[in-house]
Amino acid sequence: MQSRKEEIKSAAARLFRKKGYSATSMRDIATAVGIKAASIYNHFKGKQDLLQDLLLNIAHLFEKGMAEIESSSLPPAEKMEKLIALHVRLTVEHADAIALIAGEWMHLKDPVLTEYVTIRNTYEQDFKSIIEAGKTDGYFKDHDTEIILFSILSTMRWLYTWYSRHKSYNQVELEKQMTDCLLNGIKK
Amino acid sequence: MQSRKEEIKSAAARLFRKKGYSATSMRDIATAVGIKAASIYNHFKGKQDLLQDLLLNIAHLFEKGMAEIESSSLPPAEKMEKLIALHVRLTVEHADAIALIAGEWMHLKDPVLTEYVTIRNTYEQDFKSIIEAGKTDGYFKDHDTEIILFSILSTMRWLYTWYSRHKSYNQVELEKQMTDCLLNGIKK
DNA sequence: GTCTATATGTCGATAGAC
DNA sequence: GTCTATCGACATATAGAC
Numbered sequence: 110m111q112s113r114k115e116e117i118k119s120a121a122a123r124l125f126r127k128k129g130y131s132a133t134s135m136r137d138i139a140t141a142v143g144i145k146a147a148s149i150y151n152h153f154k155g156k157q158d159l160l161q162d163l164l165l166n167i168a169h170l171f172e173k174g175m176a177e178i179e180s181s182s183l184p185p186a187e188k189m190e191k192l193i194a195l196h197v198r199l200t201v202e203h204a205d206a207i208a209l210i211a212g213e214w215m216h217l218k219d220p221v222l223t224e225y226v227t228i229r230n231t232y233e234q235d236f237k238s239i240i241e242a243g244k245t246d247g248y249f250k251d252h253d254t255e256i257i258l259f260s261i262l263s264t265m266r267w268l269y270t271w272y273s274r275h276k277s278y279n280q281v282e283l284e285k286q287m288t289d290c291l292l293n294g295i296k297k
Numbered sequence: 298m299q300s301r302k303e304e305i306k307s308a309a310a311r312l313f314r315k316k317g318y319s320a321t322s323m324r325d326i327a328t329a330v331g332i333k334a335a336s337i338y339n340h341f342k343g344k345q346d347l348l349q350d351l352l353l354n355i356a357h358l359f360e361k362g363m364a365e366i367e368s369s370s371l372p373p374a375e376k377m378e379k380l381i382a383l384h385v386r387l388t389v390e391h392a393d394a395i396a397l398i399a400g401e402w403m404h405l406k407d408p409v410l411t412e413y414v415t416i417r418n419t420y421e422q423d424f425k426s427i428i429e430a431g432k433t434d435g436y437f438k439d440h441d442t443e444i445i446l447f448s449i450l451s452t453m454r455w456l457y458t459w460y461s462r463h464k465s466y467n468q469v470e471l472e473k474q475m476t477d478c479l480l481n482g483i484k485k
Numbered sequence: 486g487t488c489t490a491t492a493t494g495t496c497g498a499t500a501g502a503c
Numbered sequence: 504g505t506c507t508a509t510c511g512a513c514a515t516a517t518a519g520a521c
Contacts, residue, residue: 294482
């Protein structure tokens, strides 16, 4: 059961992803839902409000997932596996909204833009702490932390493009192979 | 020495990257160059023409790089290293245009859109052939070829965001660490 | 080759009827 | 809660003077 407000949100997410935020008009979104553009303003304050709703929601899901992993007492290598699983799960469940993280967050306006960037920076800092703990404990090699973070996050952030073309792929198997690729590499 | 036409192109690339294609106006580009919007039309047919010029140019650079690597008689593992080096080099030399590959190619219009996608698909097919040759020769593990391709390409395609924040990083060292991360993983 | 002026269209958002 | 009608801003692109 999806309310009209939810209908508008998911149509907006799909269109922002496909055509980009700026190239998507309120008329486009309204048509996709089967109403007129003016009617959207009974549910949202405007186009920017829609983008902010979508992006803050997904940002908070990542925040929550990271908090749970950090507060666990698992060793760094297993925390890393949990992080990869978190990205895979959120991507599968919120593919359209995730896509906006990659390409449309720049269209946020202040003060939400600042809020969003702060959340993202904190997330990356937490990620780096786990990598460094893994190096200290001798689980990870001594690569530059920034480069390790970048390699993993970039792969995770593109997962949504890949997954849209391979929906049939088993989620558990995907998670397993990605984790192994990232942690152990592709060379024999 | 940069001609006026080149000035316009690089201003467009920088603005398309920063604000997105749709949100960038001809007035924005003109102002950045120090002329009026109408003057751009003496150098380019329109905004779409600018995007096509930028994207086809960078696509052809990848095509050329891949052709050189493929025609070499190096073993697959070394071809892979050359491919990573190709991405690093093109990213450092054409950061703005490379960014458009990640987020703005969707705004291309046919027939150039079809041409661009065809070039990209061919590039990915060539990449997969090298991965599969590497598996056959026993250099690479038996992961799903699609997943290996995706892991590597996604990291390469996000390099431009990372590099803009770490311009001081030594290019040779960057190449070495990225190659090692991708091929051998981060686990000890 | 750059300018001013302008044609033509679409945008986000609002007012007010029902 | 959805509609019609509309406003004002800004978009791409063109015509023609200099």
